[in-house]
Amino acid sequence: MASTSLAFPTLQPQFRSSRKSFKLSERKLILHQISASVSEKPYAPPPPPTVVQNEPTKLPLRKVPGDYGLPFIGPLKDRLDYFYNQGRDEYFKSRIQKYQSTVFRANMPPGPFVSQNPQVVVLLDGKSFPVLFDVTKVEKKDLFTGTFMPSTEFTGGYRMLSYLDPTEPNHEKLKRVVFFLLKACRDKVIPEFHASYTKLFDTLENELASKGKSSFGDANDQAAFNFLARSLYGTNPADTNLGLDGPKLVQKWVLFQLSPVLVLGLPKLLEELLVHTFPLPPFLVKADYQRLYDFFYDSSSHVLDEAEKLGISREEACHNLVFATCFNSFGGMKFFFPNMLKWIGRAGVKLHTQLAQEIRSAVRSNGGKVTMAAMEQMPLMKSVVYESFRMEPPVPLQYGRAKRDLVIESHDAAFAVKEGQMIFGYQPFATKDPKIFERSDEFVPDRFVGEEGEKLLKHVLWSNGPESENPTVDNKQCAGKDFVVLMSRLLVVELFLRYDSFEIEVGASALGAAVTVTSLKRASF
Numbered sequence: 001m002a003s004t005s006l007a008f009p010t011l012q013p014q015f016r017s018s019r020k021s022f023k024l025s026e027r028k029l030i031l032h033q034i035s036a037s038v039s040e041k042p043y044a045p046p047p048p049p050t051v052v053q054n055e056p057t058k059l060p061l062r063k064v065p066g067d068y069g070l071p072f073i074g075p076l077k078d079r080l081d082y083f084y085n086q087g088r089d090e091y092f093k094s095r096i097q098k099y100q101s102t103v104f105r106a107n108m109p110p111g112p113f114v115s116q117n118p119q120v121v122v123l124l125d126g127k128s129f130p131v132l133f134d135v136t137k138v139e140k141k142d143l144f145t146g147t148f149m150p151s152t153e154f155t156g157g158y159r160m161l162s163y164l165d166p167t168e169p170n171h172e173k174l175k176r177v178v179f180f181l182l183k184a185c186r187d188k189v190i191p192e193f194h195a196s197y198t199k200l201f202d203t204l205e206n207e208l209a210s211k212g213k214s215s216f217g218d219a220n221d222q223a224a225f226n227f228l229a230r231s232l233y234g235t236n237p238a239d240t241n242l243g244l245d246g247p248k249l250v251q252k253w254v255l256f257q258l259s260p261v262l263v264l265g266l267p268k269l270l271e272e273l274l275v276h277t278f279p280l281p282p283f284l285v286k287a288d289y290q291r292l293y294d295f296f297y298d299s300s301s302h303v304l305d306e307a308e309k310l311g312i313s314r315e316e317a318c319h320n321l322v323f324a325t326c327f328n329s330f331g332g333m334k335f336f337f338p339n340m341l342k343w344i345g346r347a348g349v350k351l352h353t354q355l356a357q358e359i360r361s362a363v364r365s366n367g368g369k370v371t372m373a374a375m376e377q378m379p380l381m382k383s384v385v386y387e388s389f390r391m392e393p394p395v396p397l398q399y400g401r402a403k404r405d406l407v408i409e410s411h412d413a414a415f416a417v418k419e420g421q422m423i424f425g426y427q428p429f430a431t432k433d434p435k436i437f438e439r440s441d442e443f444v445p446d447r448f449v450g451e452e453g454e455k456l457l458k459h460v461l462w463s464n465g466p467e468s469e470n471p472t473v474d475n476k477q478c479a480g481k482d483f484v485v486l487m488s489r490l491l492v493v494e495l496f497l498r499y500d501s502f503e504i505e506v507g508a509s510a511l512g513a514a515v516t517v518t519s520l521k522r523a524s525f
C-alpha cells in the first residue's frame, strides 16, 4: 500500500464521508468485459496499460480554475482547512462547488516547511484520475508520500522502490525481487492465513466472553504481522527476538515518516508546530527499525540470493523487503481489514446469511477445502471485497508530475496542464464518481456480480491502477495486487465459515476506523 498525503495515506485520518453535490448523471461509458480474479498465474506479464485520455479533445478547453494564494499564507490556510476547519472530504467538495469543476488548483499539505512546493492540480472524478497511472505522462519519482519525501535515513539510506520512477534502472530490479518473493510464497498463503486468523477469532471470542466486547484492530495488527511473516518468509515472529513487538515497531516507524500529513489528535497548535511544520527525526526510531531489519534479514536468505543475482545488494534488497512488508502490506491490512469489516458489519444480517450460504456451499462442493477454485465460485464474496475497496481505497491519495504539457479531460471539460506541474488525485472521489457508478455513495454488496458488474471493475483503482490490469516492472501498480485480493477474500471466507453473523461498533481513530466487535454468532448450518 502506498501515498500522503499519503502514500500510505492509508495512515491518514478518517474524515467525514463525502456526499457529492455535483449533478448525478446516468452511467454512459462504453466498457469491455473483464474477468478479474486472483488468477492462477498472478504474476504473469499483463497487457499494456489502458491510456485513458490521449485523443484530440472535443470538450471545451478550460483554464484550470483556482489559485494557490499568497506564498506561505496560502499553503498554511489550505493546510488548516484540510486538517481542521473543513476536513479532507469537505476541503475537496467545497472547492468542486466553488469552481464548478472536478479539476482545480489547490495546495496539498504539509506545505511549509516540510514540502518545498505544495501546489498541485487536483483531479476528483473517475475520468481524469487515471492519468496518474499513465507513466508515459507522469513521473513518479520521490512522490509516494506526496509533495514531500521522508528522509532516507528511515530506510537505511536507500530510496525505496515505492519512490522510484519506472525509468530508473533499480525500479525493474527491485520489483522483480518483490514478484519473486510473492511467487515463492503462493502455497503458504491460504494455510497461514487460516492459522493466523483462527487465532484472531479465538482472541475476539475470549475477550467477548470476559469483557463483552473486543477491539478488532488490536487483534488484527498481531494477526496481520504474523500472517505476513509466516506466509512470505516462513518465520513465526514469536519464535525470534522480535517476539510480539513487530506491529508496535512498524506503527511507530510509519508514523514518524507520515507525521507531516497525519492528524494525531494533539491540541491543534501543538500538532501544527510539532508534527506538521518540521519532520520528526529518524534517529528516534533507529533502534526499532534495526530490530525489524534484523528479523527480515535472518528470514529472507532465498530472496536476498535472488536479489544479488539481479544486481541488487543484500542490504538494499532487505531494506526494500522491510518496506514492502511493513509499510506497503502491513499498513494496507491495518487500514483495509477494519474498514471492510465495518462495511460488511453495517450491511446487516441479511448479507451475512447470503455470504455464509454462498461460502459454505462452495467450500463443501470443493471437498471441504478453501481453495482458489472454490473462491472463484463465490461471486457475492468477491463483489463485497471489491465494493469495500471502491468505497474506501486504503491509499486514497495519488500524485504524479506532468512529464510534458498535457491535456487532461474531466467529464465536462479539458484542461491544459504544463510540464513539471504536480498532479494530485483523491481516489475516493474517483471511485465514487456518480457519472460512473449508480448509487455511488452506497455500499452495494452485489455491485460487481455478473457480466455487467464485472465490466465496472476497471473503475476500481485501489492498487494504483484499474482492477482489470496488472502490475508490471514498467508501471507503478501495487506489486502485491493479487496477494492483497486473495488475503482480503480469505478474511471474508474465514469469517463466514466460522460465524453466521456479527455485530460491531465503529468509532473514529487517528489511524483508520476503530472497529469493536460486540457479538459473534457461531455457525449454525
Ligand code: HEM
Pocket: 001, 002, 003, 007, 140, 144, 161, 162, 163, 164, 175, 178, 182, 324, 325, 328, 329, 331, 332, 333, 336, 394, 395, 397, 398, 399, 462, 463, 464, 475, 476, 477, 478, 479, 480, 481, 483, 484
Ligand atoms: C491492503 C494492502 C495493500 C494496499 C492497499 C496497497 C496499495 C498500494 C498502492 C496504492 C501502491 C501505489 C502507491 C503509489 O505509487 O501511489 C502500491 C505500491 C506498491 N505495493 Fe502495495 N498495497 C498493499 C499490499 C502490498 C503487498 C502485500 C505488497 C507486496 C508484498 C505490496 C507491494 C507494493 C510495492 C512493491 C509497491 C511499489 C510498486 C512500484 O513502485 O512499481 N503492496 N501499493
